[in-house]
Amino acid sequence: MMEIKPPSDVKKKRDEMVLKMLLEAITMLGGPRKIAEYRTLTWIPSLIKANYAILLSDAGKTADEIAEELGLTKATVYKMLRSDEKDVMRKLSGELIEEEKFDEHIAGGLAKLAYKRIKERETEEEMARVTETAEILGAEWAVKLMTKIRGVDFPIDKDVLMDRLRGLIIFNIPIEEILEELDYPIASPSKLLREISIRLKKRG
Amino acid sequence: MAMRESERRREYEVVSLHEIKGRAPKIFGIPSGVEGLDSLFFTVEIRNGEVKKIPLGGYPYLSVMNLTGIADTGKSLMAEQFAVKQASLGYRVCFVTVETPKEFIVQSLRYRASAMGISIENIDKNIFIIDCATNQGLRENLNDLLDTLAYAIREYGIKSVVIDSVTGLYEAKEVMARVIVRKVYNFMKKWRQTCLMVSQKRSSSEELTAEAAGGYGVAHIVDGTIVLYKKLIQSKFDVSTYGLPLGSIIRLMRIDGCRMTGHDTRTFIFEITDTGLVRIMAPLNEYIKRVGGKLR
Numbered sequence: 012m013m014e015i016k017p018p019s020d021v022k023k024k025r026d027e028m029v030l031k032m033l034l035e036a037i038t039m040l041g042g043p044r045k046i047a048e049y050r051t052l053t054w055i056p057s058l059i060k061a062n063y064a065i066l067l068s069d070a071g072k073t074a075d076e077i078a079e080e081l082g083l084t085k086a087t088v089y090k091m092l093r094s095d096e097k098d099v100m101r102k103l104s105g106e107l108i109e110e111e112k113f114d115e116h117i118a119g120g121l122a123k124l125a126y127k128r129i130k131e132r133e134t135e136e137e138m139a140r141v142t143e144t145a146e147i148l149g150a151e152w153a154v155k156l157m158t159k160i161r162g163v164d165f166p167i168d169k170d171v172l173m174d175r176l177r178g179l180i181i182f183n184i185p186i187e188e189i190l191e192e193l194d195y196p197i198a199s200p201s202k203l204l205r206e207i208s209i210r211l212k213k214r215g
Numbered sequence: 216m217a218m219r220e221s222e223r224r225r226e227y228e229v230v231s232l233h234e235i236k237g238r239a240p241k242i243f244g245i246p247s248g249v250e251g252l253d254s255l256f257f258t259v260e261i262r263n264g265e266v267k268k269i270p271l272g273g274y275p276y277l278s279v280m281n282l283t284g285i286a287d288t289g290k291s292l293m294a295e296q297f298a299v300k301q302a303s304l305g306y307r308v309c310f311v312t313v314e315t316p317k318e319f320i321v322q323s324l325r326y327r328a329s330a331m332g333i334s335i336e337n338i339d340k341n342i343f344i345i346d347c348a349t350n351q352g353l354r355e356n357l358n359d360l361l362d363t364l365a366y367a368i369r370e371y372g373i374k375s376v377v378i379d380s381v382t383g384l385y386e387a388k389e390v391m392a393r394v395i396v397r398k399v400y401n402f403m404k405k406w407r408q409t410c411l412m413v414s415q416k417r418s419s420s421e422e423l424t425a426e427a428a429g430g431y432g433v434a435h436i437v438d439g440t441i442v443l444y445k446k447l448i449q450s451k452f453d454v455s456t457y458g459l460p461l462g463s464i465i466r467l468m469r470i471d472g473c474r475m476t477g478h479d480t481r482t483f484i485f486e487i488t489d490t491g492l493v494r495i496m497a498p499l500n501e502y503i504k505r506v507g508g509k510l511r
Contacts, residue, residue: 012339012342013343014317014344014345014346015309015343015345015371016350016363017353017360017362017363021362071361071362071364071368071405072358073401073402075401166369194307194340194372195372196372198370
């Protein structure tokens, strides 16, 4: 049995992620030079609140709880959480947004996109790191496996992994057999490799 | 200008049955690990104009059930049996202990497993513990607890949650009971968990009634309530009714309500076996008919 302890610095980590998301959103809006063209930056607080709303929702909070924590109305939180990222990106399309048009919908969309991009980048970076290590150690199967799962989101479920890895054979063992034995979801690429490696060792 | 349909929906959150039908969960049973309990929940089918009860085989999937009773009635045993049974079936369970520190819960769960004939290795990797008993911060700050629980569900693929007891989360702030239970309930629904929460009933509450179901209106929030009760045999009338000697105890159980499926509404007698397992024995009326007037 395993004990799950509360992350002691969950708020600090959330603050750090909000800052990362803010920088990502600024990059999406055209970078610092473009931002410098604004006379005022009254939308920054909205964007930060939208960042918190997305992270709190991801942590399992309801719209009511998020509204209470951020001092917003429930309707505002809904607008942020249900914002359509593609629609927002279309609206932006490289143009400077007028200050008064920068509403919760746009803030929510930007926050969602920023979060998605950061997550994707983190996964990509971890994959690159793991692949490099596998190459150095001469674990060819790990390199092949990493190439096949490039671009997927973690934590990952069995169905997605099966789809991506079907047909792969490691030391004469079909990957499907190994995947059946794993516990899902799997949190990260390195955990996936570790679990597969344990199963391979068990089979000699 | 008329508000566009998509904008109206964003603003007011009105959805039709048609839109959400795909998200509605299937109704089936999650084995409780308590002998005799699983068949007391059922669904109904109409075949050739006849109503037929189909046993569910456990607590309704994705339900939040409240297990309540006065002290020493077997609530925690039932909660542990559920956790052990689910873990033995390969489903991951998060056991939130609010009363007993983790070391003792581990020992208790292992003991329960061996009494149920389940190997300890089988349950060891599928039960995860959040210890609110020793961690005051978790016990007193519900947001921190739910954050930790969300992390456990996301990272470890938890399928069911046991909270023993939810009463410990509103100790000395009973006025907050409904707010806390509501938050826990909403959380379980959002994360699609089957949840068994134990709540303690004051001995002054009327026994085995809806009012007795946890108190503070908790029963109104959850999907269903099971009330456990023990009665001391202390009069000649009790002796002749229950067929038990003076000074012994008869244990009673009733499913007080379940909004997700049908359930047997009768009062049942149950026992706690020598190995510490709760076992439902028979409906009270049938039992009295059988043993009334005769000492067991």
